[in-house]
Each structure stands twice: as C-alpha cells, then as structure tokens.
C-alpha cells in the first residue's frame with residue numbers, strides 16, 4: 001500500500017494555514033452578523049461524508065474510446081488504496097461502494113483491506129447490464145425484465161449474491177440499476193416488461209435482511225435508446241411502493257432530461273418517504289457523467305437546499321445515502337473525486353447558511369424576489385474557509401489537489417501497476 005506521507009501534507013498545510021486562519025476568522029465575523037455560528041456549520045461539514053464508487057478511480061471513457069491514465073488500479077485492492085488517498089486528503093469520503101462482479105474478492109480479504117485503509121463499505125452495486133465470462137443467459141435483450149424466465153432468474157440470483165457478499169463485509173444496502181429497455185417502438189410490451197421486472201425484483205427484495213435497504217436507480221435512456229424500463233422518478237416511485245418499506249428511490253443527477261427540475265423531484269421523494277439516496281455528478285446535454293458541480297453548481301446547491309430543509313424540520317424516514325458517480329475521461333480520477341467530494345460538501349455548507357425563517361416569511365408574503373435572493377445570498381457566500389478548516393482539523397489537506405500532486409502518488413503507483421490497454425469502449 002502506497003500511503004501519502006504525513007510530512008507532505010504537513011508541509012503543504014504549514015504553507016497555507018496562516019492565510020486560512022485569517023480567512024476563517026473574517027468569514028466567522030461576517031456570518032455572526034447574519035446570526036450564524038461558523039463553528040456549528042464547520043462541525044456539520046466535518047461530519048458529512050460522501051461515498052466513492054470503486055469504479056470511479058479507474059479512467060472512464062465513452063463508447064468511442066477510453067484513454068487510460070498511468071497507474072490505473074488493477075483490482076479492488078488497488079482501488080481501495082486510491083479511495084484511501086481521496087479520504088486521507090479530503091477527510092470527506094469514508095466509504096467505498098463496490099460493484100459486483102468487477103470487485104468480487106474473498107470477503108475476509110476485503111474486510112482486511114477496509115481495516116488497513118480505514119474505509120467502510122457503502123451500498124453494493126449489481127451488474128446485469130453486461131455479460132460475464134461463462135454466463136449462461138445473455139443480457140443483450142434485458143435482465144430482470146427479460147422475456148425469458150431463466151434469464152430473469154439468473155439476474156435475480158446475481159442480485160441476491162450481491163446481498164450475500166455485502167452481508168459478509170458489513171454493507172447495508174443494494175443499489176439496482178438495469179440497462180433494460182428497447183431500441184424500437186413495438187420491440188417490447190411496456191406493461192408486460194415492467195410486470196416481469198417487478199416480479200423479479202420481489203424475489204430480490206425477499207432476500208434483503210431486515211436492516212438493509214434496496215435502492216432502485218432510474219435512468220432516462222442508454223444503453224436502450226427508445227425506452228427504458230426504469231426511466232424516471234415516477235416509475236421508480238411505483239417500484240419502491242410495490243416492493244415495500246425497505247425499498248427506496250435513488251436519484252442520479254445525470255439520469256434526467258436537460259432542464260428537469262431535479263430539486264423538486266428530491267422534494268417529492270422526501271415527502272413520500274422514499275428518497276433513498278444520490279449519485280452525484282453533473283451533465284450538460286445528457287448523462288455524460290461530468291464532475292459534480294462542474295457545470296451547474298447552483299443546481300447542486302438547490303438539491304442540498306431541499307435536503308437541509310428536510311434535515312432541519314426532521315422529516316420522517318429521511319436518511320439518504322450520498323455517493324459520487326461520475327466518469328473521468330480526461331482527468332486523474334483521484335483529483336476529480338477529491339474536487340467533487342468537496343463540491344458536494346460546499347453545496348451542503350452553503351445550504352446550511354440559508355436563512356430559513358426569512359425564506360418562509362417571503363414565501364408566505366409571495367415576495368418572489370426576496371425569497372430567491374435569500375437562496376442566492378447563501379449560495380454566493382464563499383464557504384471554502386469552512387471546508388478547509390474542517391479538513392485541517394482532521395489532519396487532511398487544506399488544498400488536497402496541491403498536496404496530492406506534491407506527494408507523487410500517481411508516479412509511485414504507475415511504477416507498481418503495469419499500463420493497461422486503451423483499446424475498446426470504456427463506459428463505466
């Protein structure tokens with residue numbers, strides 16, 4: 001395991017700590033004039049964590065090509081080393097989400113690696129959107145909703161296997177995303193296909209331990225381009241209702257049409273007590289899995305505004321899981337994931353600054369301008385000193401990307417991990 005040397009982090013922090021302390025004090029004074037205690041915000045931010053997907057530390061790609069970087073992780077143990085670096089420097093990503101079968105390994109070895117790296121395991125992710133070597137029935141025409149009962153059963157059994165692996169390593173949730181759908185009008189019967197999906201999911205749900213949750217993830221299109229079985233939050237909500245109290249909806253920000261009001265979907269799912277969690281990323285035209293907050297940080301803030309609103313009023317059954325899910329095609333994945341984890345924290349911190357009492361008053365008075373200005377005032381506040389101070393106090397890095405580059409981690413692992421072929425597509 002190649003760790004980040006403490007002396008590298010300390011040297012970087014020493015250079016930046018005087019300026020940070022001054023900025024933190026100035027922001028604290030500013031916030032106190034607004035009736036906000038900066039230390040209370042910092043404590044909440046320090047407590048906040050977002051999970052990293054194991055597949056995120058590999059270089060992503062498109063169906064056209066994949067251009068691998070140096071020192072790509074070869075297996076789940078390398079991936080966990082990379083995830084540990086992200087958490088070491090940001091203090092914001094304490095858990096990793098595994099994908100089966102990509103990360104299949106001896107559970108005892110996985111637990112030992114978690115112990116060594118100080119990470120825990122977030123939700124398990126199943127994979128019935130590709131065929132694996134030696135697989136009896138192909139998923140070319142679907143998995144849990146396939147017309148053939150044996151294919152559906154194989155897909156359900158795979159999900160149950162993910163639960164079994166998860167039980168052995170301390171996970172408490174299963175996320176199910178399927179690529180099932182169709183490419184031509186008339187190719188499938190929408191109703192029958194969805195009924196078959198629900199029937200298969202009921203058998204998976206039966207295998208779920210009492211203290212587990214199952215998350216279903218909707219996606220508008222791709223890999224199916226005409227219709228998708230779980231295409232939007234309405235269908236997703238129908239699934240969660242049909243399955244039972246352990247079933248929740250997962251919202252991947254990139255899985256919606258452009259301009260869709262995602263924050264409102266979040267509010268609706270909270271109200272229905274069915275918001276299971278998030279996959280954070282950003283997009284411009286479609287689900288291109290750009291880095292979280294890189295395109296529309298205001299939308300991310302508005303999502304967190306709904307989450308903080310629910311948190312503040314103690315909404316019943318509110319306990320969403322947070323994870324990053326994005327594809328890094330042109331950056332070092334470790335750097336992108338660190339920046340993205342901080343963007344999520346930033347949105348949370350800014351949402352905590354919203355003057356909710358004032359906002360409610362403006363809403364009651366139909367003062368649209370002042371209501372929206374109340375949100376903007378929080379969004380425009382630069383909360384970076386709060387985030388950076390939380391990191392410094394945890395022993396993480398004031399500036400994670402600078403510390404990471406100074407550590408030479410990528411060059412070190414590149415020497416240990418042989419280069420991989422860049423041939424073929426590489427959607428992850």
Ligand SMILES: [Mn+2]
Pocket residue numbers: 217252279325
């Ligand atoms: Mn996702």
